[in-house]
Amino acid sequence: MARRSILNSLERKFILLIGDLLIVLASLNFFVQDVIDVQFISVKLNVVVFSFGTLSFFALSYILDFYNLQRTLKRKYVVSQALYITALFVLTVFIFILILFDASFWIKYLLIFLLLTPIQVALWRLFFVNVFRIIPTTKNVLLIYDIDSQSEVKEVTNVIDGGDEETFYRVKLTYNINQHVPIRKNFIKATEKIDSWIINVKNYNDLPEDIEKMILRSILKGREVISYTSFYENTYEALPIQSHNDSFYEILQLRNKKIRYLQTIFGFSINFTLALIVGVVFLICTPFVWLFNLFLNRGPLFYTQKRVGLHGKEFKIYKFRSMVVDAEKAGAKMATKNDARITPFGKILRAFRIDELPQIISVVKGDMQFIGPRPERKVFVNQLNDRVPFYAARHLIRPGITGWAQVKYKYGENLDDSIKKLEYDLYYIKNRSITLDIRIVFKTVTTVLFSRGM
Incomplete structure (x- = not known):
């Protein structure tokens, strides 16, 4: 069975970033070539417009959380957020260049720049949202654990699935190594639909040999195999200090580092x-x-x-x-x-x-x-x-x-x-x-x- 091609959060953000960047650069080029009176155009102005414009767009995006996928993938936020952030960006560029160069502008083209840029970004992001409603966006997870308490298992599962925060992971299959039995064909068949293995055990040496072989085969097939701590850190940008797997070394991964x-x-x-x-x-x-x-x-x-x-x-x-x-x-x-x-x-x-x-x-x-x-x-x-x-x-x-x-x-x-x-x-x-x-x-x-x- 062919493996589903699923983009992780970083890859989705990268695609969104590339689309935004292309629109921003095209808009800045239009601003220089058509909005500003030709007598003011110079190499210095070109460098300043493109440098300041790009930096100010990403600074505003950073400050106003423009690449937060929790909001970006919700239709009720995507258009309004894109419009007001991009409108703030084009106004910032216009005012900065006006003050720095005291340039003259063609009013008709200036209005096109100020109005069309936010609309273009909003439409691109709306397209982005609709595309990811069609293609697969969530990874099916096999959770390997050694937890005896069902309430703790449920808590870990809820963290992986996400509550108010979309993680793009869903636990579809679980396996308790404390209740290990010889792996059956129906279990192996079920793992073919798994995109990511998340392992939450205290001692990796306790993993059964047949499970280790399945993990190795999954890695060779290009599937994701990560520890629960790594998943939590990458997804929530925090460390799971109350995790069942509460090894000090697993949490902080202590190691010698060069002086920074x-x-x-x-x-x-x-x-x-x-x-x-x-x-x-x-x-x-x-x-x-x-x-x-x-x-x-x-x-x-x-x-x-x-x-x-x-x-x-x-x-x-x-x-x-x-x-x-x-x-x-x-x-x-x-x-x-x-x-x-x-x-x-x-x-x-x-x-x-x-x-x-x-x-x-x-x-x-x-x-x-x-x-x-x-x-x-x-x-x-x-x-x-x-x-x-x-x-x-x-x-x-x-x-x-x-x-x-x-x-x-x-x-x-x-x-x-x-x-x-x-x-x-x-x-x-x-x-x-x-x-x-x-x-x-x-x-x-x-x-x-x-x-x-x-």
């Missing part, structure tokens, strides 16, 4: 640059926050608290106070989204992250950096250490003002949320890179501008 000089230089550069920017914003905002505090939030201007940082050492964190003065008279308690202890003015501070600005003091002191796991209080760290064997691993790097968990997961309101965020923190520690840091910066900007929960 570029990462170190980039980290220093971004901390230095943002320290200057945030420092200036902090100095500008402080008098206004103090003034409003007198009328709307009576009490101390700053709020200090001890948090756990690098290598488990405590340090003092600074914030603009957003809660009532005696917020913790009944004991330590995590803040919730609609916490009654937050004052009316405090809600405004939190909505636009103004309350976080004083943390620049901790960055300057060297206790924090801009990107990293959010520091937690010792009382909660102790509770989480008892519940999660890997929690202390998040203290391998300095805590940050923003991080992968903050931009990927909702506002943490309890210990369960903290455990979920740990999956993203460990993913960041394991996969830390310049590109991942840039993604976090872009997504943080979006969070602040649109007042999204962190």
Whole structure:
């Protein structure tokens, strides 16, 4: 039987990207050749238009999550999202070139550029959605496991199938190696329709010999064979710390690495640059926050608290106070989204992250950096250490003002949320890179501008 040709998420994104890029480049070429008055056209203008245009399109796409397949494959989002993001792109290009070159434009062709480009991208994406409704988009999975609890098996199956988030995987067949029996022909026949083997066992040496031979044959046929940890990491961009297969080495894949000089230089550069920017914003905002505090939030201007940082050492964190003065008279308690202890003015501070600005003091002191796991209080760290064997691993790097968990997961309101965020923190520690840091910066900007929960 011929194997179904199924594109994974990365391949689908690549096809979508190529289509967008062709439309963008064609539109930019039209902008240079037909929209701008010929007397202003030069080599410099061509280079600037194509360079700035391409970079601004992908920057906006990155910030506004234009390649999130969860939305892209839904018809109700695809057209509206394409129209407003591409419209923002063409306006950005037009205004930038107008300011930089003070050029003249042909109005008729300018309107075509401004209106037709968003429509072209929207139509291309609508076509993309409809095509993937016809051709196969979901991989049939054979789950190999050694879990005895049926509730745990169901939980793993649900993670692979996805809930609100489309994973493009569906468990069609399962096999428990703890209940191994000689492989029958009907089972072998059923595996012919399988596209991906996902293995969730503690010890790969426990795999039965006939299952190993079937896995080898599947690999030779070009089918996907991956561990559950790899599937989870690739799909959710997090690590499955509560997985049955909770081997420390499987989760973090510890190995010797060369010193990442570029990462170190980039980290220093971004901390230095943002320290200057945030420092200036902090100095500008402080008098206004103090003034409003007198009328709307009576009490101390700053709020200090001890948090756990690098290598488990405590340090003092600074914030603009957003809660009532005696917020913790009944004991330590995590803040919730609609916490009654937050004052009316405090809600405004939190909505636009103004309350976080004083943390620049901790960055300057060297206790924090801009990107990293959010520091937690010792009382909660102790509770989480008892519940999660890997929690202390998040203290391998300095805590940050923003991080992968903050931009990927909702506002943490309890210990369960903290455990979920740990999956993203460990993913960041394991996969830390310049590109991942840039993604976090872009997504943080979006969070602040649109007042999204962190």
